[in-house]
Amino acid sequence: MTMPKKLNALTAHEIRDALRAGTVTATEIAEAYFRRIAEVDPKVLAYVDVWRDYGLAQAAKVDEIVRRGDEPGPLAGVPIGLKDVLCTRQGYTTCCSKILKGYRSPFDATVVERLETAGSVFLGKLNMDEFAMGSSTENSSVQVTRNPWNLKCVPGGSSGGSAAAVAADECVISLGSDTGGSIRQPAALCGCVGMKPTYGRVSRYGLVAFASSLDQIGPFTKDVEDLAVALNVICGRDCHDSTSAGLPVPDFTKSLRQDVADITIGLPKEYYTDALNAEMREKIEGAVAVLQKLGAKVVEVSLPHTGYAIACYYIICTAEASANLARFDGVRYGYRSPISGDVHDMYSNTKTEGFGPEVKRRIMLGTYVLSSGYYDAYYLKAQKVRSLIRRDFLDAFEKCDVILAPTSPTAAFEIGEKTADPLEMYLSDIYTISVNLATIPGMSMPCGLTKRGLPAGLQIMSKPFNEETMLRVAYTYEKNRGFEMGQPPIGAQAR
Amino acid sequence: MEYEPVIGLEVHVELNTRSKVFCSCSTNFHAKPNTNVCPICLGMPGVLPVMNRAVVDAAIMVGLALNCTVSKWSKMDRKNYFYPDLPKNYQISQYDLPLCSGGHLEVAVDGRLHRVGITRVHLEEDTARNVHTIGGGDSGIDFNRSTIPLLEIVSEPDIHSAHEAFSYLTALKQILQYLKVSDCNMEEGSLRAEANISIRPAGSDKLGVKTEVKNVASFSGTFKAIEYEIVRQTRALDAGEKIVQETRGWDAGRAITFSQRTKESAHDYRYFPEPDLVPIAVDDAWIDRIQSLMPELPRARFLRFQEQYGLSPYDAGVLTSTIGMANYFEETVDAGAPPKQAANWIMGDFQALLTERKIGIEDCNASPRKLADMIGLIDNGTISGKIAKELLPEMAETGLAPKALIDQKGLVQISDESALLDAVKQVIGANPGPVADYRGGKKQAFGFLVGQVMKATKGKANPKLVNEILQRELKS
Numbered sequence: 005m006t007m008p009k010k011l012n013a014l015t016a017h018e019i020r021d022a023l024r025a026g027t028v029t030a031t032e033i034a035e036a037y038f039r040r041i042a043e044v045d046p047k048v049l050a051y052v053d054v055w056r057d058y059g060l061a062q063a064a065k066v067d068e069i070v071r072r073g074d075e076p077g078p079l080a081g082v083p084i085g086l087k088d089v090l091c092t093r094q095g096y097t098t099c100c101s102k103i104l105k106g107y108r109s110p111f112d113a114t115v116v117e118r119l120e121t122a123g124s125v126f127l128g129k130l131n132m133d134e135f136a137m138g139s140s141t142e143n144s145s146v147q148v149t150r151n152p153w154n155l156k157c158v159p160g161g162s163s164g165g166s167a168a169a170v171a172a173d174e175c176v177i178s179l180g181s182d183t184g185g186s187i188r189q190p191a192a193l194c195g196c197v198g199m200k201p202t203y204g205r206v207s208r209y210g211l212v213a214f215a216s217s218l219d220q221i222g223p224f225t226k227d228v229e230d231l232a233v234a235l236n237v238i239c240g241r242d243c244h245d246s247t248s249a250g251l252p253v254p255d256f257t258k259s260l261r262q263d264v265a266d267i268t269i270g271l272p273k274e275y276y277t278d279a280l281n282a283e284m285r286e287k288i289e290g291a292v293a294v295l296q297k298l299g300a301k302v303v304e305v306s307l308p309h310t311g312y313a314i315a316c317y318y319i320i321c322t323a324e325a326s327a328n329l330a331r332f333d334g335v336r337y338g339y340r341s342p343i344s345g346d347v348h349d350m351y352s353n354t355k356t357e358g359f360g361p362e363v364k365r366r367i368m369l370g371t372y373v374l375s376s377g378y379y380d381a382y383y384l385k386a387q388k389v390r391s392l393i394r395r396d397f398l399d400a401f402e403k404c405d406v407i408l409a410p411t412s413p414t415a416a417f418e419i420g421e422k423t424a425d426p427l428e429m430y431l432s433d434i435y436t437i438s439v440n441l442a443t444i445p446g447m448s449m450p451c452g453l454t455k456r457g458l459p460a461g462l463q464i465m466s467k468p469f470n471e472e473t474m475l476r477v478a479y480t481y482e483k484n485r486g487f488e489m490g491q492p493p494i495g496a497q498a499r
Numbered sequence: 500m501e502y503e504p505v506i507g508l509e510v511h512v513e514l515n516t517r518s519k520v521f522c523s524c525s526t527n528f529h530a531k532p533n534t535n536v537c538p539i540c541l542g543m544p545g546v547l548p549v550m551n552r553a554v555v556d557a558a559i560m561v562g563l564a565l566n567c568t569v570s571k572w573s574k575m576d577r578k579n580y581f582y583p584d585l586p587k588n589y590q591i592s593q594y595d596l597p598l599c600s601g602g603h604l605e606v607a608v609d610g611r612l613h614r615v616g617i618t619r620v621h622l623e624e625d626t627a628r629n630v631h632t633i634g635g636g637d638s639g640i641d642f643n644r645s646t647i648p649l650l651e652i653v654s655e656p657d658i659h660s661a662h663e664a665f666s667y668l669t670a671l672k673q674i675l676q677y678l679k680v681s682d683c684n685m686e687e688g689s690l691r692a693e694a695n696i697s698i699r700p701a702g703s704d705k706l707g708v709k710t711e712v713k714n715v716a717s718f719s720g721t722f723k724a725i726e727y728e729i730v731r732q733t734r735a736l737d738a739g740e741k742i743v744q745e746t747r748g749w750d751a752g753r754a755i756t757f758s759q760r761t762k763e764s765a766h767d768y769r770y771f772p773e774p775d776l777v778p779i780a781v782d783d784a785w786i787d788r789i790q791s792l793m794p795e796l797p798r799a800r801f802l803r804f805q806e807q808y809g810l811s812p813y814d815a816g817v818l819t820s821t822i823g824m825a826n827y828f829e830e831t832v833d834a835g836a837p838p839k840q841a842a843n844w845i846m847g848d849f850q851a852l853l854t855e856r857k858i859g860i861e862d863c864n865a866s867p868r869k870l871a872d873m874i875g876l877i878d879n880g881t882i883s884g885k886i887a888k889e890l891l892p893e894m895a896e897t898g899l900a901p902k903a904l905i906d907q908k909g910l911v912q913i914s915d916e917s918a919l920l921d922a923v924k925q926v927i928g929a930n931p932g933p934v935a936d937y938r939g940g941k942k943q944a945f946g947f948l949v950g951q952v953m954k955a956t957k958g959k960a961n962p963k964l965v966n967e968i969l970q971r972e973l974k975s
Contacts, residue, residue: 107544212545246550331542376769
């Protein structure tokens with residue numbers, strides 16, 4: 005029996021090296037993670053489906069490949085959790101919605117296929133806000149995931165399960181999806197690394213769509229190196245997704261250099277206002293100072309249309325969602341209301357009973373903004389504003405290489421704190437949604453703990469399809485930030 | 500009051516590409532229900548559409564054939580409505596930027612050309628098919644048809660009678676068949692026409708309130724439905740009633756239209772650009788490539804046949820009615836047959852044969868080469884036309900060349916004078932009555948005697964020679 009504590013602390017690149025050195029087997033690692041899940045997940049509630057048999061079978065396959073002396077793949081033996089919005093043949097794919105309870109997908113998402121080919125070991129499916137709509141994972145129809153740093157707090161959302169699982173050492177890497185901050189905000193609130201790559205970098209095939217022009221899949225990891233390793237596997241053109249980019253995918257691990265001497269950091273003046281929590285501001289400024297000391301230049305930039313981003317976002321994403329979610333009608337799969345007299349009743353009752361309040365709110369909003377007579381005033385106007393927001397970023401990147409910003413205006417808030425006021429919940433995405441509207445890449449990484457002992461997140465943004473510069477800045481900061489994040493209390497108990 | 504009907508037609512054409520428009524499933528929807536389906540055309544969660552390039556090719560070709568401008572940049576849109584045969588509950592279609600627009604079609608009506616404007620040609624996906632005959636009071640859905648590519652061809656309201664509408668539809672179908680982009684089978688729904696019909700006082704330039712007639716299964720049905728609507732609307736206006744803007748169905752059995760849906764209950768389709776598909780960018784090279792694949796169109800071929808082969812407009816019209824017949828004719832001529840004779844044979848005996856045996860012209864064993872050979876054998880006197888008429892079905896049956904069949908059956912024409920002289924002498928000897936009649940001035944007896952010679956030679960005698968010899972012998 006090897007030491008489970010140590011195994012749970014490993015990163016993907018450490019696992020890869022240990023497997024090749026023969027000091028540990030994939031099966032031992034997988035066993036350690038399933039034990040960890042059994043131990044802490046009743047408190048964290050990150051997983052909605054645990055694939056013990058499947059994961060152990062994948063691990064055994066990896067061990068067999070290693071025994072034969074063959075190359076087991078860049079993510080060989082790495083335990084991975086998947087947000088429940090990703091289609092998997094194994095287990096269920098429910099988007100944590102009652103309307104898809106018990107639904108089994110007939111196919112694997114492209115990213116799932118790629119991870120499997122790379123030798124990953126899947127641990128199961130992770131909790132989320134229903135259909136990825138939310139910022140706290142409180143909209144899940146299954147359970148409310150807790151923040152491993154403080155079980156009274158939310159993990160953020162919508163990929164709250166994915167963030168909490170990485171933070172609580174319940175997996176090494178997880179995948180989430182980010183439509184308006186759903187990877188970066190929970191990564192910030194749970195103190196892990198998370199990236200939304202450029203729109204088009206990662207295939208969306210098999211991602212149950214929320215807002216197709218904004219959705220992007222990305223990884224959660226424990227450090228920047230793992231982020232690069234994961235991106236190498238999941239990025240690239242997919243013939244099943246016309247919006248996936250045909251551009252060549254670089255080897256992202258080549259960006260893992262401590263070098264920011266040629267980097268100009270942009271700080272948008274619209275982000276650093278009195279509205280920003282003072283403690284958060286101090287953390288971000290600390291991170292900027294670290295990079296500045298290493299030679300990075302700092303300039304002020306302007307994103308003049310920032311004030312319109314939330315309104316613009318909630319028009320576009322709800323419009324697309326109203327169409328994307330229309331297929332959940334009880335006809336072919338998923339939930340069907342038992343009260344289904346005629347087809348109209350079936351539609352209406354199925355949706356009324358199957359969708360939660362936030363999803364209904366967004367479907368109604370989206371239906372409204374697309375309605376005849378309102379389209380020009382809302383949807384068309386929002387598309388124009390979206391172009392202006394994108395233009396803002398492209399202009400800013402004329403003056404800088406990366407933009408540094410907070411990921412979230414506050415650290416993790418308490419469960420129930422914002423559920424009464426949807427608008428206040430929407431405002432927690434203020435620093436993240438512009439990135440999706442502009443289709444640029446953005447990531448979040450820890451930049452310290454607040455006085456309450458909750459993680460603060462630093463957001464880094466860069467030009468479209470230039471994740472490499474972002475990774476280099478992130479890696480340099482991580483290696484020079486001068487403090488250890490330590491482990492969340494739930495993690496420390498287990499170590 | 501005197502009214503002028505104003506009619507516009509919307510035609511839906513199912514394209515016969517091998518695979519569906521957004522997935523690789525076969526477009527064969529005759530297969531067992533729900534066998535040509537996949538997660539994409541079933542609208543399962545997480546799937547994405549990918550545009551089939553061959554569908555865009557076909558749409559561009561149709562657009563060019565209808566003299567449209569092909570848009571360099573167009574996009575797909577989502578048309579939102581709920582119906583069980585629409586798996587995503589939105590149809591991927593084109594709204595404000597169709598692939599092709601601003602064309603026209605020249606239609607011959609009563610011998611004169613009438614130009615009908617083509618507003619637009621756009622791409623969309625077909626729906627599945629609701630089936631209400633599965634028993635037990637249940638309805639089923641067959642998704643084989645889901646996501647089969649469709650073109651919608653919308654005309655300008657340039658049509659003013661049921662007759663013109665019928666001619667337009669026929670001409671359009673002929674072009675689509677020439678382009679080989681669709682089976683154009685109305686019974687199977689691969690071609691569907693909807694008519695927008697209004698009437699206005701003759702001479703007025705203001706449009707009246709229109710009705711839209713849907714679900715008509717044939718062109719003749721469309722013809723009748725339009726005639727019915729014109730009469731119905733005329734009577735209503737004359738009676739001081741108002742026309743209600745509505746969708747009307749066609750009841751073929753009772754030959755009437757009936758109200759289905761009024762404008763007040765019309766859908767708000769909430770169109771918006773399809774974010775899962777990239778815009779369709781068509782460059783000149785793409786258009787040039789499609790142009791180079793374009794066959795000669797029916798109208799051009801009709802004119803050329805008259806010019807090049809000296810055919811009458813009627814013959815040229817019949818021979819260019821389908822691309823198969825036109826090709827067959829030209830191949831027969833290319834194989835050496837004189838055009839007029841080739842035309843007569845193809846439009847006559849050959850067409851009758853195809854109709855009788857219910858075979859397509861492309862599938863017939865009697866190839867253009869063989870038909871040309873047969874015509875050659877008539878011309879050089881080897882066989883008579885009468886023998887040729889017997890030969891043709893044999894050629895179609897066996898696939899053998901005419902020469903081989905003639906040899907096999909001993910059908911060669913007797914052009915040997917001495918052999919025919921014997922036969923003539925025998926007939927004269929055996930028919931003293933008619934011979935006396937002829938010699939007494941009853942010239943019609945001659946035909947009878949010729950017939951007797953032909954009968955005696957089992958039709959193989961060269962009729963020209965028989966005439967000569969018989970006349971000579973009767974004089975002596």
